[in-house]
Amino acid sequence: MTEAAARALDRIFRTESGAVLATLIRVLGDFQLAEDALQDALTAALETWPKSGVPDAPGAWLTAIARRKALDRLRHQRIVEAKSTAVAQLMRLEQEAQTELGASGWSPEPDDQLRLIFTCCHPALSREAQVALTLRTLGGLSVGEIARAFLATEAAIAQRLARAKQKILRAGIPYEIPGRESLGPRLDAVLSVLYLVFNEGYWATGGPALVRGDLVADALRLAASLVTLLPDEPEPRGLLALMMLHDSRREARAGARGELVLLEDQDRSKWKRDEIQEGVRLVENALQMKRPGSYQIQAAIAAVHAEATTAAETDWRQIALLYDELLRYEATPVVELNRAVAVSFAAHPDLGLRLLDRIERTHALENYAPFHLARADMLRRLGRRDEMREAYQRALPFAENEQVRRFIEARTRGEA
Amino acid sequence: MKYVLLIYAAEKDWTTLSQEEQGRIYNAYWAYTQELKSSGKMLACEPLQPTLTATTVRVRNGKMLSTDGPFAETKEQLGGLYVVDVKDLNEAMEWAARIPDAFTGSIEIRPVMDVSTIDNIK
Numbered sequence: 001m002t003e004a005a006a007r008a009l010d011r012i013f014r015t016e017s018g019a020v021l022a023t024l025i026r027v028l029g030d031f032q033l034a035e036d037a038l039q040d041a042l043t044a045a046l047e048t049w050p051k052s053g054v055p056d057a058p059g060a061w062l063t064a065i066a067r068r069k070a071l072d073r074l075r076h077q078r079i080v081e082a083k084s085t086a087v088a089q090l091m092r093l094e095q096e097a098q099t100e101l102g103a104s105g106w107s108p109e110p111d112d113q114l115r116l117i118f119t120c121c122h123p124a125l126s127r128e129a130q131v132a133l134t135l136r137t138l139g140g141l142s143v144g145e146i147a148r149a150f151l152a153t154e155a156a157i158a159q160r161l162a163r164a165k166q167k168i169l170r171a172g173i174p175y176e177i178p179g180r181e182s183l184g185p186r187l188d189a190v191l192s193v194l195y196l197v198f199n200e201g202y203w204a205t206g207g208p209a210l211v212r213g214d215l216v217a218d219a220l221r222l223a224a225s226l227v228t229l230l231p232d233e234p235e236p237r238g239l240l241a242l243m244m245l246h247d248s249r250r251e252a253r254a255g256a257r258g259e260l261v262l263l264e265d266q267d268r269s270k271w272k273r274d275e276i277q278e279g280v281r282l283v284e285n286a287l288q289m290k291r292p293g294s295y296q297i298q299a300a301i302a303a304v305h306a307e308a309t310t311a312a313e314t315d316w317r318q319i320a321l322l323y324d325e326l327l328r329y330e331a332t333p334v335v336e337l338n339r340a341v342a343v344s345f346a347a348h349p350d351l352g353l354r355l356l357d358r359i360e361r362t363h364a365l366e367n368y369a370p371f372h373l374a375r376a377d378m379l380r381r382l383g384r385r386d387e388m389r390e391a392y393q394r395a396l397p398f399a400e401n402e403q404v405r406r407f408i409e410a411r412t413r414g415e416a
Numbered sequence: 417m418k419y420v421l422l423i424y425a426a427e428k429d430w431t432t433l434s435q436e437e438q439g440r441i442y443n444a445y446w447a448y449t450q451e452l453k454s455s456g457k458m459l460a461c462e463p464l465q466p467t468l469t470a471t472t473v474r475v476r477n478g479k480m481l482s483t484d485g486p487f488a489e490t491k492e493q494l495g496g497l498y499v500v501d502v503k504d505l506n507e508a509m510e511w512a513a514r515i516p517d518a519f520t521g522s523i524e525i526r527p528v529m530d531v532s533t534i535d536n537i538k
Binding site: 122123124170171172173174176178182 | 417419503504505506508509525527
């Protein structure tokens with residue numbers, strides 16, 4: 001197989017496997033069996049497709065083969081272990097296979113993917129397990145890819161996944177879409193998993209930045225499919241818009257030597273206009289549903305930034321007002337901090353400093369580099385150089401990223 | 417599926433409550449238990465005597481060793497349990513979240529092991 005053909009196959013696997021797996025889990029009622037059967041089907045595809053060509057409906061092809069492989073595995077399991085559950089499952093599946101109804105049950109339903117995402121992000125699972133499961137099952141990432149993305153060993157990720165699947169099975173976590181009354185909080189959990197994946201890629205907490213770029217694409221892809229699956233929910237749209245608006249600035253965020261470039265100093269011609277337009281369209285669309293939420297407001301803030309052609313033209317009043325609104329949904333010190341920054345531009349740095357003093361008295365952000373960076377920048381704008389240097393020094397121990405550390409050092413030396 | 421809902425709460429807090437407050441909690445438990453019972457999903461309900469009554473037993477090298485008190489010294493102590501038979505973990509979580517002590521203590525949910533699927537039990 002040529003390298004191009006291998007890449008094409010890989011792309012198909014990635015886009016199709018989440019939906020196929022979701023259906024397999026519903027029918028088989030067993031995460032591990034579904035995953036093994038899918039692996040078998042992918043191996044079969046790898047053997048036959050290069051010769052016979054890619055089928056018209058690759059998802060349906062994979063599901064059909066996986067179904068046969070699952071039955072094979074269950075038959076084998078019956079012989080080896082004589083497990084009563086395996087036997088019961090096999091009998092049910094063989095019976096279903098005889099009937100027309102059974103066969104149609106195997107065809108993918110759009111709701112399967114929703115069931116899967118809500119199961120992967122079930123609150124009874126740890127956040128790490130939620131993230132790994134979502135990327136593995138819906139994102140179609142390999143264990144190795146997840147391990148590299150989160151700077152963990154393959155063995156650690158494999159164990160995390162195995163434990164999570166065990167818990168789903170043995171603790172009785174249902175494979176279903178939550179009802180109306182619990183949809184809100186359950187959807188929040190899904191959205192925060194996707195946003196965590198995005199941020200992990202976008203901010204690259206540790207390790208070389210290049211490795212993480214894929215996570216951004218994975219998060220965008222998963223968020224886009226969530227928007228399609230839940231068309232009446234505004235918050236997934238808000239999240240997708242927020243991600244796109246951040247991502248539109250990716251190229252401009254780092255300088256020639258990989259150093260951090262602040263929003264106000266970025267070369268705005270490097271911002272991706274089409275991604276901005278799409279993000280703005282999405283957030284406007286979401287806000288029209290008249291059920292505002294945290295992600296929609298954050299996206300609206302990002303949109304105000306994106307629409308300013310120069311930093312000086314930024315509508316900081318609007319941004320400060322949006323942060324006021326955001327505090328109603330997310331009354332956290334970090335939102336307070338962002339509001340203080342907006343106020344410092346909309347009104348005066350002195351006012352921003354006063355708001356920062358108020359946060360400081362709570363000690364909530366003592367170890368948070370952006371807090372000290374924000375103070376340092378306000379002091380810089382006021383020309384209070386000594387206090388500025390002191391604030392930068394206080395940020396340094398808490399900077400998680402090499403690029404941020406270099407930025408602080410440059411600023412303290414007075415280069416930038 | 418069967419689940420055990422283990423109720424953990426700080427015994428120390430209980431002793432500092434006034435009689436009226438204790439009465440309110442008893443009433444809340446009584447109402448909750450009645451509701452769970454009438455849903456047909458309750459298999460058992462056992463409040464426990466405080467940990468000062470606990471004895472822990474171990475057998476080592478054929479000798480029984482017993483100590484006064486619970487197995488582990490923790491901030492919250494096991495104070496009672498419900499056994500429920502419900503559809504899935506979601507339903508178990510819903511019932512657990514309504515146990516009066518869930519608001520100050522914590523409820524551990526454990527699925528009951530189904531021994532009928534273990535093949536090598538004679």
